[in-house]
Amino acid sequence: MKVTLERAALLRSLGHVHRVVERRTTIPVLSNVLLRAGSDGLRLQATDLDLQVVETATADVADAGATTVPAHTFYDIVRKLPDGSQVVLEQTGDTGTLTIRAGRSRFTLQTLAESDFPDLAAGDLPIRFELSASDLKRLIDKTQFAISTEETRYYLNGIFLHAMEVEGNSVLRAVATDGHRLARVEMPAPKGTAGMPGVIIPRKTVSEVQRLVEDPNGSVLIELSATKVRFTLGDVVLTSKLIDGTFPDYARVIPAGNDKQLIVDKAEFVSAVDRVSTISSERGRAVKLALNDGKLTLSVTNPDSGSATEEIEVDYGASALDIGFNSRYLLDIAAQIDNDTALLKLADPGSPTLIQDKEGSSALYVLMPMRV
Template identity: 65%
Template sequence: MKATLERTDLLKSLTHVHRVVERRNTIPILSNVLIRAEDGVLKLKATDLDLEILETVPAMIEMPGATTVPAHMIHDIVRKLQDGSQVVLETTSDNATLEIRAGRSKFALQMLPETDFPDLTAGDFTHGFTLSAGDIRKLIDTTQFAISTEETRYYLNGIYIHAVDTADGARFRAVATDGHRLAQAEVPAPSGSAGMPGIIVPRKTVGEIQKLLEEPEADVQVELSETKIRVTTASVILTSKLIDGTFPDYGRVIPQGNDKEMRVDRDEFKEAVDRVSTISSERGRAVKLSLSEGRLILAVNNPDSGSATEEIAVEYDSDPLEIGFNSRYLLDIANQLNSDTALFRFADSGSPTLVQDNTVEDCLFVLMPMRV
């Protein structure tokens, strides 16, 4: 195998694929990236047996062929090569090492045979449709922070995506929750998504898809089955197993009768929460919201370090209310809001609170209170 290509192109592709490879592997071949040179392109593939990324990059192919080399090692080498240089990848005549040459630099990496490299067999995909990168990014960015990291509740370790029929027509909805907070976002359902199975996309896969969405207007092809998802962009094909589990009936935790409404300037609220939470303990992070007509007092009391309060003006004309929240969770939700005004809907101090943009209807957040 012998191929020549731009260092910038090779580095961009290696940056995408090497992230899939775990630093510590008990199976040596899983530490490697598969490099295949054919038909004027270089194909790079990496997998951890749950997730596979295949990237195609233009190259001058003098001799077709394929091999595998350590993914993190080749990424570090190419990253440190001089910007703008031409990189030559060539296997030695004894097929033992891959030579990497650029300018006066020369490296030789130990290879493992490409026949040992596993293939995450795609199988049949029952549903396929096209979404804009901007829509996919919206679904991920709005809900990703609420994915649970608790491994025992594995079915919460991802984003639940499904199609729903609403009064506004068919919608494509993403939901994530960790039991303390819930985030939901939706976009118009694409043609071909009707009847699709509800799927749970794992946290790692969500992060990798997010990094591939560079052009908001670009079309992204999505294919689904009950066990796998495949996402195809202009130069990358990502295939991943889905979480095999049942996502809880999240509709039951979205409050319907919260009648105490507070409207507050989003940025002013964020900054006030951030300031008073400086005092809060790392463990509790509790902030108390005291509401009365036209005003909100945020208070933190930490027996070990002191206390803090701040008052801000709000639109509120219901009964006085005191309720506590985890300050980090409040900030996470506030950072996802797009309109200048945040809308909070309360029931009482012990019930879930609904948070929405004041003007945008297609995102909502639910936050469980804390005892303060």
């Protein structure tokens, strides 16, 4: 195998694929990236057996062939090569090494046989539809923060993506929850989602897709079955297994009868929560909201470090209410509000609160209270 290509093209493709590779693995070949030179250029492929990323870089191929090299070491070498340099990758015979040359630099890396490299065969993916990159990014950005990291509840370790009918309209919905907060965002369902199964896209896959969306004006082809999903973003193809589990009936936790409405200026509210939570303990992060006729008093008491209070003017005309929340969760949700004003619908100190844009939005958030 002998290939010559621009350092920038190689670095860009390696940057996309090498992130999938786990730094610690018991299967040596999984630490490597597969390089396959052919008529279409240099194809790079990496996998952790649950997720696979493939990208083809434009290259001048003198001799076709394939091998695998340590992904992170290879990436670090290319990253440190001079800008604008031409990189030559060469493997002669069955030497078990790959030579990398650029200018006066020369590296030799140990290789493993490409025949040992696993391929995450997607099989038949009957559901196909396209989303604009900006729509896909929005679905992820608005829900990703609420994905659970608790491995025992593995079915919450991803985003639940499904199509459904709402008031006669077909919508595509993304939902994530960790049991303490819930994020739900929807958009008109694109053509091709009919008959789509509800699928749970794993947290790592979600993060990789988010990073791969580099051009918000582009489009993304999504293909899926009940067990796998494939995203095609330009030259990059990401294939992933889905979480094999049942996502809970999230509609049951979205409150419908919360009759106390609190309207706050988002920036002022976020600043106040952020300031008083400086005192809160790292473990509890509890902040108390005391509501009474146009006034909101935020307070934090920490027996180990002291207390803090701040008062802001709000739009609230219901009966007085004291309720506590995790300040970090409040700030995470507030960061997703697009407009200047947020609407909180409350019931009582022990019931979930609904949070959304005052101007109306396709995104809504549910936050469970804390005892304070």
